[in-house]
Amino acid sequence: MEHPLTKCTRMFFLLGMVMIELQSYGSLGCWEDERAGLMKLKDAFDGPTGSSALSSWGGGEERDCCKWERVVCDNATKRVSRLSLSEARDSRNLWSLDPSLFLPFQELQNLNLGDDALIGFRGVLNLSKLEVLDLSFNSFTEIPSLDALQSLRSLNLGYNYYLNNSHSFKELTNLTNLETLHLGYNDLKEIPSSIWDLTSLKALSLSGNGPNGLLPLRGFCKLVNLQELDLSDNGFEGNLPSCLMNFTSLRLLELSNNKFEGAIPSNLFPVLKSLEYISLSHNLFEGSFSFGSLANNSKLEVFELVCDNNGLKVDTENPPWTPLFQLKVFRLSNCKLNDKSRVLPNFLLNQFELRTIDLSHNSISGMIPMWLVANNTRLEFLNLANNSLTGPLTLDLNSTHLGMYWFDISSNHIQGELPSLISSAFPNLTYLNLSSNSFQGSIPPSLGDLNVLDLSNNNFSGQLPEHLVTGCASLSYLRLSNNCLQGQPLPSKSNVTKLQALFLDSNSFSGEIPRGIMNSSGLMLLDLSDNSFSGKVPDWIGDLPLNSLVLSKNALEGPIPSGFCKSKELLFLDLSENSLSGGVPSCLNNLSSLSFLHLQRNEFRGPLPNFPSLVSASSLVTFDVRDNKLQGKIPGWINSFSNLRVLLLGGNSFEGPIPLQLCDLRKISIIDLSRNELSGPIPSCLRGIKLDDIKAFHDPFSAEMASSTYLYGTSDSYSYENQLDVDQSSVLFQSETDFTEEVEFITKSRSETYKGNVLYFMSGIDLSWNKLTGPVPHEIGYLSDIHALNLSHNHLTGPIPESFSNLRQIESLDLSHNSLSGLIPPKLVELNYLSVFTIAYNNLSGRTPERKAQFATFDEHSYEGNSLLCGVPLERRCTTN
Ligand SMILES: *[C@@H]1O[C@H](CO)[C@@H](O)[C@H](O)[C@H]1NC(C)=O
Ligand SMILES: *[C@@H]1O[C@H](CO)[C@@H](O)[C@H](O)[C@H]1NC(C)=O
Ligand SMILES: *[C@@H]1O[C@H](CO)[C@@H](O)[C@H](O)[C@H]1NC(C)=O
Ligand SMILES: *[C@@H]1O[C@H](CO)[C@@H](O)[C@H](O)[C@H]1NC(C)=O
Ligand SMILES: *[C@@H]1O[C@H](CO)[C@@H](O)[C@H](O)[C@H]1NC(C)=O
Ligand SMILES: *[C@@H]1O[C@H](CO)[C@@H](O)[C@H](O)[C@H]1NC(C)=O
Ligand SMILES: *[C@@H]1O[C@H](CO)[C@@H](O)[C@H](O)[C@H]1NC(C)=O
Ligand SMILES: *[C@@H]1O[C@H](CO)[C@@H](O)[C@H](O)[C@H]1NC(C)=O
Ligand SMILES: *[C@@H]1O[C@H](CO)[C@@H](O)[C@H](O)[C@H]1NC(C)=O
Numbered sequence: 001m002e003h004p005l006t007k008c009t010r011m012f013f014l015l016g017m018v019m020i021e022l023q024s025y026g027s028l029g030c031w032e033d034e035r036a037g038l039m040k041l042k043d044a045f046d047g048p049t050g051s052s053a054l055s056s057w058g059g060g061e062e063r064d065c066c067k068w069e070r071v072v073c074d075n076a077t078k079r080v081s082r083l084s085l086s087e088a089r090d091s092r093n094l095w096s097l098d099p100s101l102f103l104p105f106q107e108l109q110n111l112n113l114g115d116d117a118l119i120g121f122r123g124v125l126n127l128s129k130l131e132v133l134d135l136s137f138n139s140f141t142e143i144p145s146l147d148a149l150q151s152l153r154s155l156n157l158g159y160n161y162y163l164n165n166s167h168s169f170k171e172l173t174n175l176t177n178l179e180t181l182h183l184g185y186n187d188l189k190e191i192p193s194s195i196w197d198l199t200s201l202k203a204l205s206l207s208g209n210g211p212n213g214l215l216p217l218r219g220f221c222k223l224v225n226l227q228e229l230d231l232s233d234n235g236f237e238g239n240l241p242s243c244l245m246n247f248t249s250l251r252l253l254e255l256s257n258n259k260f261e262g263a264i265p266s267n268l269f270p271v272l273k274s275l276e277y278i279s280l281s282h283n284l285f286e287g288s289f290s291f292g293s294l295a296n297n298s299k300l301e302v303f304e305l306v307c308d309n310n311g312l313k314v315d316t317e318n319p320p321w322t323p324l325f326q327l328k329v330f331r332l333s334n335c336k337l338n339d340k341s342r343v344l345p346n347f348l349l350n351q352f353e354l355r356t357i358d359l360s361h362n363s364i365s366g367m368i369p370m371w372l373v374a375n376n377t378r379l380e381f382l383n384l385a386n387n388s389l390t391g392p393l394t395l396d397l398n399s400t401h402l403g404m405y406w407f408d409i410s411s412n413h414i415q416g417e418l419p420s421l422i423s424s425a426f427p428n429l430t431y432l433n434l435s436s437n438s439f440q441g442s443i444p445p446s447l448g449d450l451n452v453l454d455l456s457n458n459n460f461s462g463q464l465p466e467h468l469v470t471g472c473a474s475l476s477y478l479r480l481s482n483n484c485l486q487g488q489p490l491p492s493k494s495n496v497t498k499l500q501a502l503f504l505d506s507n508s509f510s511g512e513i514p515r516g517i518m519n520s521s522g523l524m525l526l527d528l529s530d531n532s533f534s535g536k537v538p539d540w541i542g543d544l545p546l547n548s549l550v551l552s553k554n555a556l557e558g559p560i561p562s563g564f565c566k567s568k569e570l571l572f573l574d575l576s577e578n579s580l581s582g583g584v585p586s587c588l589n590n591l592s593s594l595s596f597l598h599l600q601r602n603e604f605r606g607p608l609p610n611f612p613s614l615v616s617a618s619s620l621v622t623f624d625v626r627d628n629k630l631q632g633k634i635p636g637w638i639n640s641f642s643n644l645r646v647l648l649l650g651g652n653s654f655e656g657p658i659p660l661q662l663c664d665l666r667k668i669s670i671i672d673l674s675r676n677e678l679s680g681p682i683p684s685c686l687r688g689i690k691l692d693d694i695k696a697f698h699d700p701f702s703a704e705m706a707s708s709t710y711l712y713g714t715s716d717s718y719s720y721e722n723q724l725d726v727d728q729s730s731v732l733f734q735s736e737t738d739f740t741e742e743v744e745f746i747t748k749s750r751s752e753t754y755k756g757n758v759l760y761f762m763s764g765i766d767l768s769w770n771k772l773t774g775p776v777p778h779e780i781g782y783l784s785d786i787h788a789l790n791l792s793h794n795h796l797t798g799p800i801p802e803s804f805s806n807l808r809q810i811e812s813l814d815l816s817h818n819s820l821s822g823l824i825p826p827k828l829v830e831l832n833y834l835s836v837f838t839i840a841y842n843n844l845s846g847r848t849p850e851r852k853a854q855f856a857t858f859d860e861h862s863y864e865g866n867s868l869l870c871g872v873p874l875e876r877r878c879t880t881n
């Protein structure tokens with residue numbers, strides 16, 4: 001979400017009427033009736049609590065109301081001319097003003113308000129010279145009638161959020177002098193039709209309301225005197241109104257975040273010669289747009305067009321043209337820019353006033369255009385992410401760029417070293433993203449005082465420079481994943497106290513888990529996986545407010561310390577692939593937010609402890625303890641993890657029967673109990689589990705990620721001198737889902753990694769390599785959404801159930817190495833997705849299935865070891881008996 005104020009300031013950047021300057025006037029006081037009236041207004045705002053932002057009015061000696069805060073009078077007449085009542089009420093509760101507060105005296109005659117009230121109101125009423133009225137940010141549900149305020153030139157009713165058309169909005173027909181009207185960020189499902197008659201309007205904001213459908217053209221087209229039009233953040237549909245051609249005074253055209261469709265007509269902009277600001281981002285435009293049609297818009301300063309992957313093509317090259325404008329903000333992202341030549345827009349060679357350049361997601365090729373930085377000495381924001389730019393990053397600049405705070409060239413093909421000059425060239429940089437390039441060499445000693453640093457997915461090598469961990473007091477997000485860095489990353493003197501997310505995974509860091517991490521007491525995400533860290537998991541790690549901790553693929557050993565279990569916020573815990581030992585600590589029970597638990601491939605022993613609290617919190621989604629040395633029975637309470645989707649207990653020494661409670665796991669999609677000592681029959685109740693493809697699964701993990709990533713955006717809003725705020729929300733740091741939930745499952749005879757969402761399309765049961773006996777329950781055939789089933793290497797007897805022909809989604813079926821007997825159900829050939837099938841080494845007899853559909857692809861290995869089986873692909877022919 002963009003801060004509401006940015007829109008507010010954007011709207012009024014030209015007319016600049018929102019601010020009330022405080023001025024003092026001559027010795028003559030204000031008019032007594034107006035003073036009394038303002039006092040009444042103060043009472044109305046104070047409400048029963050007696051406090052509002054107007055409480056200074058009338059206090060102390062100052063009787064001259066022209067000197068009060070928020071009040072400005074006309075110098076000559078001393079009449080109140082401006083009144084700023086924005087955010088005047090200290091209350092978040094909904095309320096409304098007396099609807100007749102601004103009505104003229106006469107209309108109050110028949111109201112029974114008592115003498116005192118009448119005198120008071122009479123003063124308020126007669127704000128006959130009021131020109132500017134700001135009632136924004138007041139939580140009004142209703143607006144009083146303003147019809148008597150006929151001198152009004154500027155009216156701001158924005159940001160009341162709860163105003164809606166039905167009964168809260170009075171007609172504005174009489175305000176024939178109105179030039180500026182702000183109705184943004186209310187809840188107007190329909191635009192009050194009276195505003196279309198306000199043909200004197202020069203600035204209109206309807207942004208952030210609820211309307212959708214077509215703009216009411218009959219009315220809208222009358223507002224040809226508009227200089228500023230802000231319709232952003234609504235649901236307006238249809239083509240751009242052709243009558244916009246008549247709005248020849250237009251300076252600001254803000255249409256972003258609507259559903260406008262069709263082409264952007266190239267004959268529109270040449271007639272709108274006054275345009276200074278154009279934003280068309282996030283609509284449904286199609287066709288092709290010739291950027292050169294803006295060539296003669298000599299006043300243009302801001303152009304924004306961010307596409308959402310619809311068909312819009314933007315051509316900046318043909319026919320050749322020369323711009324008469326000098327842009328300050330140029331954002332053209334994710335459209336099909338110059339889709340044949342893939343060149344950087346040529347006109348940029350003539351631009352030297354740019355502050356913001358966003359050309360991300362455009363497939364632009366060629367050398368990284370550092371001349372853009374050299375030419376535009378006041379550049380503050382550069383985003384070239386996700387193009388095909390090559391070359392080294394050279395900083396051959398003759399001046400330092402003091403204003404530069406955002407530099408993103410991630411996801412390109414930049415090679416070579418990162419010049420250490422970068423911190424002196426851009427001394428005020430707070431956001432640096434060089435990830436997913438081919439940088440090599442060491443990280444320069446100093447990168448300045450950054451907020452966000454992402455160098456992941458490069459070939460950086462060497463140690464972390466000391467300055468990074470002791471001199472970056474502001475660093476809140478540090479991602480160095482997937483490089484060749486080594487050494488001890490955060491010595492105990494490290495000083496990155498504001499760090500919230502630290503990703504050091506997939507490097508060659510070594511030594512103990514660095515103590516210096518403790519100094520980052522606000523750390524929420526920590527990923528040290530896939531390094532060479534050794535020693536024990538430190539006790540203090542539980543003191544950090546972590547919600548994700550990944551220590552997998554290191555050489556950690558010893559038991560999990562109890563202090564660990566203090567991390568109450570922990571949602572994602574991955575300690576897999578280490579040499580951790582001891583029991584699975586029962587204190588994990590305290591981690592009541594835990595959703596994803598990965599302890600696989602360690603040396604944990606003993607039985608699974610009881611987790612009563614963890615169970616009752618039912619947040620657990622993944623439980624993975626595969627390949628440890630766990631023993632005992634599979635506990636029956638497992639059924640209480642009512643949201644469990646993935647249960648992986650394979651590769652341990654669990655014994656006894658498969659508990660029937662397993663069948664209570666209604667949301668389960670993957671069960672792996674393979675490679676244990678389980679005995680007894682396969683429970684027939686398994687048919688009751690759903691094993692569905694969960695398409696609408698709400699992954700609490702990614703939800704949490706989404707909210708925490710927001711923290712890494714630099715929240716300071718950014719503006720340049722004329723108050724024209726630049727929408728930064730679309731480029732807030734997007735770390736996507738920082739860990740993808742990963743589960744390996746044996747299917748298609750090999751280990752495949754199902755990542756992220758794919759996981760939830762996968763469903764399977766693996767019971768192989770146990771000592772299970774008895775028949776294969778025919779009920780298994782009702783698990784119609786199952787993708788993989790492995791019952792091999794057990795002692796199962798009896799036939800292959802006919803019902804298996806119902807397993808329509810199955811891709812992998814392994815029943816080998818059992819003692820199954822009888823005929824192969826011929827209808828199995830109807831399983832059209834089957835790509836792995838084996839029933840080898842059983843006592844099956846009769847004919848092999850018909851060689852058709854998928855079954856034409858299975859060779860003799862699928863059938864071997866069944867001495868009574870005959871027919872192709874086996875060599876044994878079937879005799880007539
Ligand atoms: C009103 O008077 C003050 C002080 O004399 C002056 O600064 C200001 O510009 C005047 N305002 C107008 C609108 O004339
Ligand atoms: C309002 O004020 C004007 C002077 O600006 C005066 O002429 C008029 O009589 C007043 N009207 C009422 C109803 O008080
Ligand atoms: C208008 O807002 C009020 C609250 O102020 C709410 O009760 C009412 O349902 C809303 N009406 C519509 C049509 O949204
Ligand atoms: C608003 O305008 C109408 C018609 O022009 C007029 O009758 C009415 O008195 C006006 N209302 C006020 C409060 O001035
Ligand atoms: C522009 O305005 C003229 C009248 O001033 C009108 O005839 C014409 O239809 C308008 N153009 C569009 C595209 O609405
Ligand atoms: C810009 O003006 C020049 C000179 O008048 C003209 O030749 C050209 O066609 C114009 N370009 C556009 C896009 O209007
Ligand atoms: C911008 O840089 C390019 C390449 O160095 C150069 O050709 C061009 O003249 C520069 N433009 C300005 C306005 O400095
Ligand atoms: C920097 O200045 C030197 C000497 O004045 C000049 O040769 C060089 O081209 C300049 N570099 C840039 C990028 O302007
Ligand atoms: C940039 O940093 C310097 C100190 O290095 C500071 O004085 C200056 O105000 C900063 N400029 C901007 C535009 O932030």
Ligand SMILES: *[C@@H]1O[C@H](CO)[C@@H](O)[C@H](O)[C@H]1NC(C)=O
Nearest residue numbers: 469470471473493494495496
């Ligand atoms: C840690 O940072 C503070 C300022 O944030 C600084 O004063 C202090 O010297 C730093 N400590 C070390 C060991 O660098």
